[in-house]
Amino acid sequence: MSAPLLEAEGLVRRYAMRRGLFGRGVEIAAVDGVSLRIEAGRTLGLVGESGCGKSTTGRLVLGLERPDAGSVRFEGRPMPPPGTAEWRRLRARMQMVFQDPLGALDRRLPIGEQIREPLDIHGLLDPAARQARVFDLLHAVGLREDHAARYPHELSGGQRQRAVLARALATGPSLLVADEPISALDVSIQAQVMNLLADIQARFGIAMLFISHDLRAVRQLSHRIAVMYLGRIVEEGEPDAVLHDPAHPYARALVSAIPHPGRAVRRILLPGDPPNPADRPPGCAFHPRCPAAVARCRAESPALKPRADGRLVACHVAQGEAEAPIRQAA
Amino acid sequence: MVRFLLSRLLRAAVTIVLVVTFAFVVLRLSGDPAQIIMGADAPPEAVDAFRTAWGLDQPVWVQYFHYFGAIASGDLGRSMRDGREAIVLVAERIPATLALTVPALLIKLLLGIPAGIYAALHRNSAVDRALMVAAVAGFTVPSFVLGLLLVLVFAVQLGWLPSGGQESWRHAILPVATLGIGGAAVLARFTRSAMLEVLGQPYIRTASAKGLTWRAVVWSHALPNAAIPTVTIVGFMVGSLIAGAVVVESVFSWPGVGRLMVVAVANRDLAVVQCILLLVAATMVVANLTVDVLYGVLDPRLRTGIRRAGAG
Amino acid sequence: MPEAPLPRPALAAAAPPRRERALPPPLVLAGAVWLVLMLLVALLADAISPYAHTALDLRNRLSPPVFLGGSWLHPLGTDELGRDVLARLIYSIRTSLLIAFGATVIGAVLGTVLGFLAAHFRGAVEHAVLALVDFSASIPMLVFALAVLAFFGNSMVLFVCLLGLHAWERYARIARGLAIAASAQGYAFAVRQLGAGPWRVYLRHVLPNIASTLIVSMTLAFPEIILLESGLSFLGLGVQPPETSLGSMVGYGREYLTRAPWILLSPAVVIVLTTLSVSLLGDWLRDRLDPTLR
Numbered sequence: 001m002s003a004p005l006l007e008a009e010g011l012v013r014r015y016a017m018r019r020g021l022f023g024r025g026v027e028i029a030a031v032d033g034v035s036l037r038i039e040a041g042r043t044l045g046l047v048g049e050s051g052c053g054k055s056t057t058g059r060l061v062l063g064l065e066r067p068d069a070g071s072v073r074f075e076g077r078p079m080p081p082p083g084t085a086e087w088r089r090l091r092a093r094m095q096m097v098f099q100d101p102l103g104a105l106d107r108r109l110p111i112g113e114q115i116r117e118p119l120d121i122h123g124l125l126d127p128a129a130r131q132a133r134v135f136d137l138l139h140a141v142g143l144r145e146d147h148a149a150r151y152p153h154e155l156s157g158g159q160r161q162r163a164v165l166a167r168a169l170a171t172g173p174s175l176l177v178a179d180e181p182i183s184a185l186d187v188s189i190q191a192q193v194m195n196l197l198a199d200i201q202a203r204f205g206i207a208m209l210f211i212s213h214d215l216r217a218v219r220q221l222s223h224r225i226a227v228m229y230l231g232r233i234v235e236e237g238e239p240d241a242v243l244h245d246p247a248h249p250y251a252r253a254l255v256s257a258i259p260h261p262g263r264a265v266r267r268i269l270l271p272g273d274p275p276n277p278a279d280r281p282p283g284c285a286f287h288p289r290c291p292a293a294v295a296r297c298r299a300e301s302p303a304l305k306p307r308a309d310g311r312l313v314a315c316h317v318a319q320g321e322a323e324a325p326i327r328q329a330a
Numbered sequence: 331m332v333r334f335l336l337s338r339l340l341r342a343a344v345t346i347v348l349v350v351t352f353a354f355v356v357l358r359l360s361g362d363p364a365q366i367i368m369g370a371d372a373p374p375e376a377v378d379a380f381r382t383a384w385g386l387d388q389p390v391w392v393q394y395f396h397y398f399g400a401i402a403s404g405d406l407g408r409s410m411r412d413g414r415e416a417i418v419l420v421a422e423r424i425p426a427t428l429a430l431t432v433p434a435l436l437i438k439l440l441l442g443i444p445a446g447i448y449a450a451l452h453r454n455s456a457v458d459r460a461l462m463v464a465a466v467a468g469f470t471v472p473s474f475v476l477g478l479l480l481v482l483v484f485a486v487q488l489g490w491l492p493s494g495g496q497e498s499w500r501h502a503i504l505p506v507a508t509l510g511i512g513g514a515a516v517l518a519r520f521t522r523s524a525m526l527e528v529l530g531q532p533y534i535r536t537a538s539a540k541g542l543t544w545r546a547v548v549w550s551h552a553l554p555n556a557a558i559p560t561v562t563i564v565g566f567m568v569g570s571l572i573a574g575a576v577v578v579e580s581v582f583s584w585p586g587v588g589r590l591m592v593v594a595v596a597n598r599d600l601a602v603v604q605c606i607l608l609l610v611a612a613t614m615v616v617a618n619l620t621v622d623v624l625y626g627v628l629d630p631r632l633r634t635g636i637r638r639a640g641a642g
Numbered sequence: 643m644p645e646a647p648l649p650r651p652a653l654a655a656a657a658p659p660r661r662e663r664a665l666p667p668p669l670v671l672a673g674a675v676w677l678v679l680m681l682l683v684a685l686l687a688d689a690i691s692p693y694a695h696t697a698l699d700l701r702n703r704l705s706p707p708v709f710l711g712g713s714w715l716h717p718l719g720t721d722e723l724g725r726d727v728l729a730r731l732i733y734s735i736r737t738s739l740l741i742a743f744g745a746t747v748i749g750a751v752l753g754t755v756l757g758f759l760a761a762h763f764r765g766a767v768e769h770a771v772l773a774l775v776d777f778s779a780s781i782p783m784l785v786f787a788l789a790v791l792a793f794f795g796n797s798m799v800l801f802v803c804l805l806g807l808h809a810w811e812r813y814a815r816i817a818r819g820l821a822i823a824a825s826a827q828g829y830a831f832a833v834r835q836l837g838a839g840p841w842r843v844y845l846r847h848v849l850p851n852i853a854s855t856l857i858v859s860m861t862l863a864f865p866e867i868i869l870l871e872s873g874l875s876f877l878g879l880g881v882q883p884p885e886t887s888l889g890s891m892v893g894y895g896r897e898y899l900t901r902a903p904w905i906l907l908s909p910a911v912v913i914v915l916t917t918l919s920v921s922l923l924g925d926w927l928r929d930r931l932d933p934t935l936r
Contacts (some may be wrong), residue, residue: 091837104832595792
């Protein structure tokens with residue numbers, strides 16, 4: 001197997017948080033030992049509830065934040081510390097698409113200027129060619145040349161996200177991290193932007209880390225899917241395999257939540273509170289809500305390892321290491 | 331709460347250290363401190379003695395610690411005018427200044443706060459508009475102009491009151507009025523906007539929707555909450571009890587700390603200037619610390635957060 | 643259908659609720675006119691002044707202004723040395739406005755730079771800046787300025803720089819708060835991850851975005867600096883002769899309060915009208931541009 005474009009190993013990111021009026025600061029692990037690899041030109045979908053650490057993972061992978069433990073290697077070389085000249089140079093090779101395009105754009109500059117900015121920053125092309133490049137990019141993302149003179153507030157939400165995408169593509173990066181790129185958009189616009197992302201990936205051969213809470217959106221774009229729960233990846237595999245036969249009980253619950261017209265699958269409702277990274281249960285973090293949990297799950301945290309069918313799963317039961325409990329029908 | 335108090339105390343201490351450091355650095359930069367503090371015509375042996383006493387022949391960082399020690403023991407040098415200890419000279423003037431600033435503070439509180447509350451409760455009424463125009467005027471008329479205007483009317487034209495000096499309580503009327511009127515205007519304006527902000531909050535609507543009388547809503551909900559921001563500016567006014575009368579004391583030839591400061595600056599009597607600087611800063615830091623603690627008592631939310639951090 | 647109530651939002655948008663001041667715009671307009679007049683006077687001082695501000699007319703000492711029965715030779719009267727009050731007033735306006743303008747710009751630049759530094763480096767730098775903010779809050783500006791003038795003596799450059807320290811902490815707080823907010827997830831974060839260096843992030847992106855807030859703060863600080871300057875000059879510790887400013891005119895005129903009140907009345911009126919105008923304009927701008935600022 002060729003060396004991956006990006007390889008992250010055991011990433012941990014902790015944040016200090018204060019609880020209550022007089023409580024002392026506690027550390028919560030937003031990301032707690034995530035490893036992933038992205039091959040050139042391929043898309044990895046990262047899916048999970050809000051607060052599971054998927055956005056933090058995205059920032060760590062891009063080197064925007066330093067991990068407290070673990071490492072990121074891009075094109076075989078370790079990620080330089082943020083703010084260094086080497087780190088800044090690397091920005092031309094890896095880019096980000098944001099959830100809130102209006103917030104990510106400078107509302108005091110016309111779109112064209114902002115799309116050209118990465119070229120100015122990295123000194124790519126000569127000034128005359130930069131303008132031509134801006135128009136090419138506008139076309140590539142489905143905007144018109146006259147949009148270049150518009151300000152962000154003069155565009156629709158979908159157009160803004162196209163502009164952000166054009167800016168991200170300006171330097172011809174080999175990796176794109178898209179953090180919930182469609183969740184702030186109208187439903188009618190979401191499909192367009194999804195198609196655009198798929199189109200761009202196919203056309204430019206960019207590797208992508210696609211972060212979303214929406215399993216269907218992830219499946220549509222991804223070559224592989226990783227499911228995150230409370231800072232860890234609990235299952236990773238081919239999209240169709242994960243969607244048709246999820247192995248981890250949490251993934252099963254996520255899949256069952258997707259409405260399927262014409263297919264009557266009973267939705268698995270998870271009991272208990274939504275996960276709170278400040279209050280991580282011992283053992284498998286999912287066990288208080290898990291319908292399949294056994295005694296071992298409370299005591300021992302399962303490792304993410306390959307099953308016989310090649311799927312990566314972090315679950316004692318799914319790995320066949322523990323007896324599934326015999327459950328009474330409800 | 332202990333943690334909160336400790337962090338505030340630490341901040342106050344850091345500020346005092348900064349002020350002393352500032353005085354130290356400025357004194358060093360302005361020339362030979364011994365000569366400056368002792369005065370140009372001081373006998374050389376006195377200057378030498380001062381040098382040894384203050385350790386000026388030692389490295390700068392040693393001097394720096396000595397300087398702290400000297401200040402802690404109240405040794406702030408002598409006035410170059412009459413050779414008396416600066417700290418005594420300044421202390422003598424404090425009662426005269428307080429005789430102006432304390433009554434003025436009372437006027438500010440008793441006029442400004444009720445006026446601000448009234449204006450907020452009767453928003454856009456004729457009284458509100460008149461009060462706010464008066465407040466803007468009181469805020470933009472410098473105290474020396476107001477003071478001279480009062481002198482022109484009440485001392486020169488009408489001859490009712492003396493124009494300067496400190497012989498009787500009647501001499502204090504014009505300076506106290508000058509200080510009080512301007513401050514009351516500022517306070518009224520501030521109280522009004524604090525009140526209006528509180529009155530616009532949802533909990534006020536909730537309280538009146540619960541069936542409480544408007545009077546009860548104002549007394550038990552609006553006023554305590556509007557008091558929180560108002561405490562800051564009142565604390566600032568208390569903190570400037572010593573320094574707040576510099577200009578007015580000069581206008582009315584009132585022999586207080588402010589007048590002493592102006593004369594000392596004009597004569598470059600640095601020991602006195604430095605003493606007043608430290609005194610003023612200490613007063614202000616204590617007032618700020620008190621405000622911080624009061625904040626903690628009045629508004630428990632602020633105990634944990636960084637109060638000034640995002641509040642630009 | 644014609645009976646249906648009209649939708650209200652359009653009306654509400656046409657007349658936004660005045661938040662703070664009940665003073666009507668005509669006053670603001672009058673203030674703006676006055677300020678333009680003052681600016682013209684300051685710019686054209688040499689052309690419109692009837693005399694040099696130091697020229698003596700010893701035969702006409704303490705001559706009253708026209709409206710008190712004086713002659714048109716000296717429309718606003720003369721002072722104890724027979725210097726023309728109008729001429730002195732014109733040059734004083736120029737000096738005071740120049741000083742206040744320079745000091746305002748110095749304070750804004752200094753405060754904004756320190757605020758950006760605090761936001762960019764966080765940690766120790768941020769604590770140092772916040773300690774300086776506490777420091778400047780612990781000494782009233784007037785006393786601070788007096789102390790520095792005592793230690794270093796008076797010079798015009800030092801004086802302007804000193805006044806420039808007024809209100810720097812406000813800009814620092816604004817710049818720091820808004821820059822941190824923009825870096826956390828907003829446009830500044832986006833530009834940073836494009837590979838932009840700090841200069842580009844702060845000068846090209848953050849600064850233009852917070853400029854309106856800073857400008858409002860400047861219009862609020864400007865009258866305060868005029869008051870500070872005139873107060874210090876009144877005490878004889880600010881602008882030194884032969885230069886003259888509005889405050890020093892009042893200070894010198896004070897000795898002739900009973901015999902020649904016109905010497906100090908005209909500069910006093912100009913001070914009040916100018917600070918009033920800038921304050922009105924600043925408050926109005928604040929309500930229009932930035933209601934979050936107090």
